[in-house]
Amino acid sequence: MTPVQQRELAYHEKLYSGFAQSHFARPAVRALRRHMVRRILDLTGAGPHSRVLSLGCGIGDTELLLAPHVGEVVGVDLSPAAIRQARADAEKLGLPNARFEQGTGAEGRFDAVIAIFFLHHLPDAELAAMPGQLRELLTAGGRFYSLDPSCHRLSGVVGRLLLPNLMKRYQTEDERELEPNQTAELFRRAGMKTEVSIYDFGSSPLAGLIPSWRFGYRMARAIDDAILRVGPLRRRGSNFELLVG
Ligand SMILES: C[S@@+](CC[C@H](N)C(=O)[O-])C[C@H]1O[C@@H](n2cnc3c(N)ncnc32)[C@H](O)[C@@H]1O
Secondary structure, X not given: OOHHHHHHHHHHHHHOOOHHHHHHOOHHHHHHHHHXXXXXXXXXXXXXXXXXXEEXXXXXXXXXXXXXXXXXXXXXXXXXXXXXXXXXXXXXXXXXXXEEEEOOOOOOOEEEEEEEOOHHHOOHHHHHOHHHHHHHHEEXXXXXXXXXXXXXXXXXXXXXXXXXXXXXXXXXXXXXXXXXXXXXXXXXXXXXXXXXXXXXXXXXXXXXXXXOOHXXXXXXXXXXXXXXXXXXXXXXXXXXXXXXX
C-alpha cells in the first residue's frame, strides 16, 4: 500500500465507524443520492442488463440505490469498514446483485464504471493512469461517469471562510479539488471522448448541513437548476461530472 493509501485508509476507517452511517442517512443526503442515481442511469445508459463497477464506493449508499435498476453492481473500496457496512446493508435490503470487495481495483469488464467523489483522492500519477485502467475495465461502448469537487467552487471559498473546521473534518490530508477541464483532458489525450459538466451549485454541500430535510434538498436542487443556466455562475459550481465514452 502506498503512503497516500495508508493515510486514506486511516481517515476512512474512522469516518465509517459510525459518523458516515448517520450522516449519510439524513433525508437530504438520501435525496441527493437518489438524484445522483437518476443522473448516472441517464448519462451512462445503464439498464437492467448492465454490469456496473463503482470505484471508491464507500459504504455503498449510492450503489444500493442503483442496484434495483441494473443487472449487477460491484463496489470496491480501500476501507474494510466501508465494505463491511455495504455488505451488511445489501443483505438487509435483499439485494444479491450488489457485491462489495475491499481493494483498489477490479477484474472483468463492465458496461459502466462510476467514481463518486473518488478521483480527487487519487495522487496525480494514479489519476493520470485512470484512462488506461478504464480501457481494461469497460466493455466496447461502455461509459465512465465521475463526480468530483471543482477547484472553482464558490461553496469552497465560503466554506473555508465560515466553517474552516467543518471543512477539514470532511477532508483527507491528500485530497484536493480538481480543475474540471484539465481532468477531462487526461481522458481526451488518451483518445477517449469526454464531456465535462457542472452538477450542482449549493444543493450537495447544503444537503450535509442543518436542517437536513428532503424537501430542503429538493428546493436547493431546483434553485441550482436555475443558477446553472447562468454561464458565469455555472463555472463557480461545486462539483463537476465527467462522462467518458
Ligand atoms: C470521498 S469518499 C467517497 C465514497 C463514496 N463514493 C461516496 O460517494 O460516499 C472516497 C473513497 O475512496 C476510497 N479510496 C481512497 N483511495 C482509494 C483507492 N486508491 N482505491 C480504492 N478506494 C480508495 C476511500 O476509502 C473512500 O471510501
